[in-house]
Amino acid sequence: MLVLKFGGTSVGSADAFSQVAHIVAQARTRDPQVVVVTSAMSGVTNTLIAAAQAAAGGQEEGYREARVALLVKHQVVAGQLVADGVERAALGRLFDERLRSFERLCRSIAVLGELTNRGLDVVSGLGERLAAPLLAAVLRSQGVHAEAIDATEVLVTDNSFGAASPLLAETRMHCQERLRPLLEGGVVPVLTGFIGATAQGIPTTLGRGGSDYSAAIFGAVLDADEVQIWTDVNGVLTADPRIVPEARTLPELSYSEAAELSYFGAKVLHPKTILPAIERGIRLRVLNTFNPEHPGTCIVKELTETGRKLGAVKAITAIKNLTLVNVAGKGMMGVPGIAARTFAAVARAGANVLMISQSSSEQSIxxxxxxxxAPTVLDDLRHDLARELAQHWVDAVTGRDDIVIVAVVGAEMAGTPGIAARVFGALGEAHVNVIAIAQGSSEVNISLVVLVGDADTAVRRIHAAFALDKLGENL
Known part of the structure; x- marks a missing residue:
């Protein structure tokens, strides 16, 4: 079984929908059981959210204009690709009904003057609920027996609105009951990505970028052989091509490498996508909708000989819009509990810690x-460490915004001598100052903090130091 997920650009226009239909038809020649997961058409989710937020601020014109614009956007594709007049009319009625429901919800938001996370989930998931029926109709028009399925029927989550987590046992049961008969009957289920529902049927979302996560979840609970993420680039690259134009496509990555890259800013995969695949040992493949002949990137549990030959360092990535927080003081040395209280404050603020570095002298964290x-974290830290600050055990709690984490990733770095020397040598030659360093014991990733103005130079110099522009030439 194959699970094919198509991102927003892959369903961004009539031509893109037609290309997706061709890809799905080709996939069925290789495997008769194919599941499709779709994102909203490109730009739709942003339009929906902006209109709802404007409604919360008392602006009603925005959501009325959004309803009309989105209706036209979807009807244009249907008009060009769905030949059957009866089906096209039924699609038009469905679009109109769902968008009028959106308008009514925005009207309620405007009256209340508040947009809750629960309300935002209902609004932001509408794009997928418009795209899935449209894609299913386009597939049927191309001779593929397809049926749109709203993921709220099958993907059960907790009630963490805005970033819900799947309840896999319940989701497996619902998917087996609802989807397995369709697959065995030769039907392609076209599922809405990004959304699910609580056990009580209340709509939720998996967070932005969650359609990738949805696809991996469906692949796991249906015991798929492969999950394919179709996007607008030729797989996972050695670096951001906007920074390094000569970046190359990586033919193979391990789960751990892909997880590190997605966590540290690579945009091709949602960070959570890897998790269900790891648990079930499912192969992932990242492919280009607009260049389907390209082999893309295969993500596997254990690297094959091909993956090992690529070299110790596979890719360089960077994550921006960060703050470096420093808790420092000579009086911290030997004082128990400061680290625990520091990170308790961070947890209470709900902040995600991307990197930690602590001096061996215990004078700074x-x-x-x-x-x-950062503002909430710094306020909470200063409150919780007020006694230590007053007694000068802690001299200061500071934050610095103009920084970037540059991550050097590769599973084969473990046990390979000289990697760090080449990284820091490249940065030294470029006069790039490294503010902080972290490396996990697994040695899959070396993380460096540099100034934002040095970030692109750092990525380019490290990429060149490991000759990643020639990656794969020895295969």
Whole structure:
């Protein structure tokens, strides 16, 4: 069984929908059981959210204009690709009904003057609920027996609105009951990505980028052989091509390498996508909708000989919009509990810590959080460490915004001497100052904090130091 997930650009226009239909038809020649997961059409989710937020601020014109614009956007594709007049009319009625429901919800938001996370989930998941019926109709028009399925029927989550987690046992039961008969009957289920529902049927979302996660979840609970993530690039690259134009496509990555890259800013995969695949040992493949002949990137549990030959360092990535937080003081040395209280405050603020570095002398603790979380984190730390600050055990709690984490990733770095020397040698030659360093014991990743103005230079110099522009030439 294959699970094919198509991102927003892959369903961004009539031509893109037609290309997706061709890809699905080709996939069925290789495996008769194919599941499709779709994102919203490109730009739709942003339009929906912006309109709902404007409604919460008392602006009603925005959601009315959004309803009309989105209706036209979807009807244009249907008009070009769905030949059957009866089906096209039924699609038009469905689009109109769902968008009028959106308009009514926005009207309620405007009256209340508040957009809750629960309400935002209903609004932001509408794009997928418009795209899935449209894609299913396009597939049927191309001779593929397909049926749209709303993921709220099958993907059961907790009630963490805005970033829900799947309940896999319940989801497996619902998917087996609802989807297995369709697959055995030769039908292609076209599922909405990104969304699910609580056990009580209340709509939820898996967070932005969650359609990748949805596909991996469906692959896991249906025991798929492979999950394919179709996007607009030729797989996972050695670096961001906007920074390094000569970046190359990686033919193979391990789960751990892909997880590190997605966590540290690579945009091709949602960070959570790897998790269900790891648990079930499912192969992932990242492919280009607009260049389907390209082999893309295969993500596997254990690297094959091909993956091992690529070299110790596979890719360089960077994550921006961060704050470096430093808790420092000579009086911290030997004082128990400061680290525990520091990270308890961070947890209470709900902030994600991307990197930690602590001096062996225990005179400072340095860590990195998203810049949006930094004000709350700093306030909570200063409150919790007020006694230590007053007694000068802690001299200062500071934050620095102008920083970037550059991550050097490769599973084969473990046990390979000289990697760090080449990284820091390249940065030294470029006069790039390294503010902080972290390396896990697994040695899959070396993380460096540099100034934002040095970040692109750092990525380019490290990429060149390991000749990643020639990666794969020895295969």
């Amino acid at each position: 340095t860590f990195v959080v998203p810049q949006s979380d």
